[in-house]
Amino acid sequence: MADWRPGRAPDRHVTVDHRLSLDALAAWPDIPGLEDVSGVGRYRATVRLGRGWTGAGSGARLELGEVFDTCRVTVNGTAVGPVDQVTGVVDVGDLLRRGENTIEVEVATTLLNQLRTVRPAEFGAAQRQRYGLIGPVRLVPYGRAVVSGG
Secondary structure, eight states: OEEEEOOOTTTOOOEEOOOOOOOSSOOOGGGGTTOOOEEEEEEEEEEEEEOOOOOEEEEEEEEEEEEEEEEEEEEEEESSSSOOOOEEEEGGGOOOOSSEEEEEEEEEEESHHHHHHHHHOOOOOTTTOOOEEOOOEEEEEEEEOOOOOO
16 A cells, blocks of 8 residues: 655655555554555455356456445456446456456545644544445356356
């Protein structure tokens, strides 16, 4: 996660990297040490599709659940065209392959949570926002039988 913080001059910023392994998705304010972080978070998972996955006549939708604020998705290093920001759903079927697939979701936030701490006179009364990929996230197959063991 790239945490954006003010720099020494008004037109400068500092980026602090946070690397976390999460057992479950949570809003950033619910993760100790990230309560007032603003910036860009990247979530990565690997999904293995068995021999039954051919891609022909089938696909899958990635349902992100709750996401705050904007996001974009890549599958196996290729950007997926836009995520529906209202439903949090994107079709990823044409990018999935048999075997291991890496899915990455990048979430970019506003700066409000950080501004609450660095400029409290102006932003301190603002309510902390629930940034991040909160989920639940599901990969939902469609079309012919697409998932089998092995």
